[in-house]
Amino acid sequence: MNDMSRQASKQLLSVRNLNVSFRSSDPKGGTVWNRVVKDLSFDVASGKTLAVVGESGSGKSVTSLAITRLLDARKSCVSGEILFQGQSLTAMTDRRMRRLRGSDISMIFQEPMTSLNPVYTIGHQVSETLIEHRGLSAQAAEAETVRLFDRVRIPSARARLKDFPHNFSGGMRQRVLIAMALSCNPKLLIADEPTTALDVTIQAQIIELIKELQDETGMSVLFITHDMGVVAEVADETLVMFRGDAVENGPTGELFANPQKPYTKALLLAVPRLGSMSGIERPMRFPALDKATGEADTPRESPDTVDWENEPFLRVSNLVKRFEIRAGLLRKVTARVHAVENISFELRQGETLALVGESGCGKSTAGQSILRLQEPTAGNVVFEGIDLRSLAADRLRSMRTEIQMVFQDPYASLNPRIRVGDAIAEPIISHGLGDRAFAAARVAELLERVGLSPDMMSRFPHEFSGGQRQRISIARALAVKPKLLVADEAVSALDVSIKAQVVNLLLDLQERLKLAYLFISHDMAVVERISHRVAIMYLGEIVEIGPRAAIFRSPRHPYTRRLLSAVPIPEPSRRHMRRPTSSDEIKSPIRSADYIPPVRGYSEVGPGHFVQDFGSEWSTSF
Structure with a gap:
């Protein structure tokens, strides 16, 4: 046995000189093999977490599929050595590999709705895994499923066994996948972008859950992501990939403190860091870095683009949007979704107001209601002195040249x-x-x-x-x-460096064209970078609104503090910290047909900084 093989045998998982190519057709009808992973080597030690990080197209997800033998052999070619506990996965029979995937190696995929069958209950899908791989009876499998649901902090576990995937929120669906992955006590958990599509609070819950379970079971984790903030929170070692190549590999703390390669520097510089805007009043660009040279420019604070002298050109007053739920033969209204409930704000030319909250809080519906893409139930939207709700269809259509929307x-x-x-x-x-x-x-x-x-x-x-x-x-x-852009989660789905480029573009356009933005987002770190003022939404209502510096420096509402505390911080020293998180799902906005919303009061706690009065239902731990 040579030195490399002896070293590999000490690791739980060892990958050596992995190459992955996909077959495609050239314009002349011939066959072309495109290599997307190139001579990749790395190790995952027992009980440790390796983060594989890179932008979309870097080959990180393909690497995980090659390890688990889930690539279509008819369209792909895999070469190299993959050893798990000293056994070659590439030489293993299909039957043995299937058993290994169900017992010793488990995988969490990025999108839980495509991983869960919508026609079967959640309980059935987890029990099926236990029956197939652990040989449990149906009754024992159901009891074990309840135990697993409790373990991953799914409230009322037994009562939810007969729920379908659509009955769960995104965060709870991801918990179900984690429960399924842990059902056979795997030695290696491969988590492929498990938090990318989630709100910041749900992301924090999933990260903490994986860390707790790893401490309890001693399993190893291969964590695939493009978010360097998440990498700092979870990883002992980090492998950076770019276009199929391993760019840099080493202990996470060393890699963050002293990155050697330009691309690694680019990823780290592009990470929005909460608190980086302290003492800076106006929005600021992200540093732009040349990936070839590693040279970064000095980010500059945006000039004052806001027309503070004149009156706001957009006034939203007591805006309400409810969706009726009908049932029965006569289609009688039985309940309503209170998506937007009595919100008010103003916006000036050249200003960015960020509308922030978790999925389901009503922020996107608010943006669409302003443009009357959703017809408001009540309230007023006045743009440059014209009430948009009073306009006929042809006049509204022409007014939409003044207000445009950029979708997620x-x-x-x-x-x-x-x-x-x-x-x-x-x-x-x-x-x-x-x-x-x-x-x-x-x-x-x-x-x-x-x-x-x-x-x-x-x-x-x-x-x-x-x-x-x-x-x-x-x-x-x-x-x-247009004079106003409503940007609805316009950068949420983008890789971190691309996100930085688009934010810089929006700031450049605002500077040149004096555009106003209603910036709808759940990403607090990006909001801190781009906004002049911030409005925090929860269950259709604005619970706090004020200047960006006041919201981030001195948040007053418990929900605002919860959002800020959940943001991952790119600081590897936090790797072994445990943050308190709630397992609660965001409450439902569905109310009975006769429900009358309470009248909310607001207190001004600083210049232009208003906080909704809150009572005992908002505990300090929330």
Whole structure:
């Protein structure tokens, strides 16, 4: 046995010279093999956590699928050595590998709704695993499922066995997947982006849960992510990947303190750090780094773009949006979803107001109600002296040239069959702002403005990355020269460095065009970087609103403090800390048909800083 093999045998998992290629067809009908993982080597020690970090397309998820033998052998080619407890996974029979996946190696996938079967109950799906891999009876499997649900902090575990996946929130669905993964007491847990799609408070719960379970069972964890803040919270060792290559590998503390490679420096510089804006009044760009040289520019504070002298040009007063729930033969209203409940705020030209809260709090519905993409139930939306709720359809349509929306998912908001140049030109032509020649020139100008090349206008959306698609969506929103952009989670789905680029773009556009933003987000660290003022929403209501510095420096409402305490901090010294987290799901906004919302009071605790009066239902631990 050579030295490398002896070293590998001391590790729980050892990967040596892993290569993964996928088959595709070239334009002439031949076969081309594209290598997406290149000579990758790493180890995972018993009881330790290795984080594999990199942007989308870096090969990190493909690596995990190669380890678990879940790649389609007809379309992929895997070479190299993968040893688990000294056994070669690549040489193992399919039957033996299936048993190993169910017992010693488990995996948590990124999207729980695609991993759970929507037609079977949660209890059935977890029990099935126990019956198949541990040989338990149906009764014993049900009892063990309840124990597992208790272990992963699912409230009222036994009562929820017969619930379906759609009855659970995203955080609770992820807990179910963790319970399923732990059902056979694995020695290795592979967690593929298990917190990426979750709100910051739910993310904190999942991170703490994995750390607690690892302490209890001694299992090893291969944690795949693109979030360096999460890496600092969970990882003993970190492997950085870029376009299939291992860029840097080492102890997490050393890698954060002294990164050697430009790409690692780029990832760390792009991480929004909560508290980094202390003493800075206006929004500030993220540092831009050249990945080839490692040279970073000095981020600058944005100039004062806000028109503080004149009156706000948008006033939202007592806005309400409720959705009726009907049942029975006569479709009688039996309940209502109180999505937005009596919210008020103002916005000035050149200002960014961030609307912040967890999924289901009503922030996106509020943004859509302002544009009347959702018809408000009550309240007033006054833009430049005009009440948008009183406008007829044709007048409202023309007013939408003044207010535009950038949606969260650029995949869904761009028609895959329409070239991006035509998609950007469409609002110019449909609103009668110019002919096709004018529109073509305007599209070229807009693409340059958002950092893309004019010759890209002939391409289709699938030919662009996620960050580029979001830039195209911003260009389309700017096509009609709006004064206000409603950005609905516009950077939430992006990798950390791409997120930094898009935030910088939004700040540049605000500086040049004096745009106002209603920035809807659950990412507190990004909100701190981009906003002038912040409004915190919970269950359809604004519980705290004020200047950004006041909200982050001196939060007064318990829910605001909960959001801020849940943000992962890119500081490896926190790796072994345990933070108190709640297992509670966000309460339901569904109320009975005769429910009358209470009248809320607000106290001004500082200049422009208002906090909703709260009672005993908000415990200090919340």
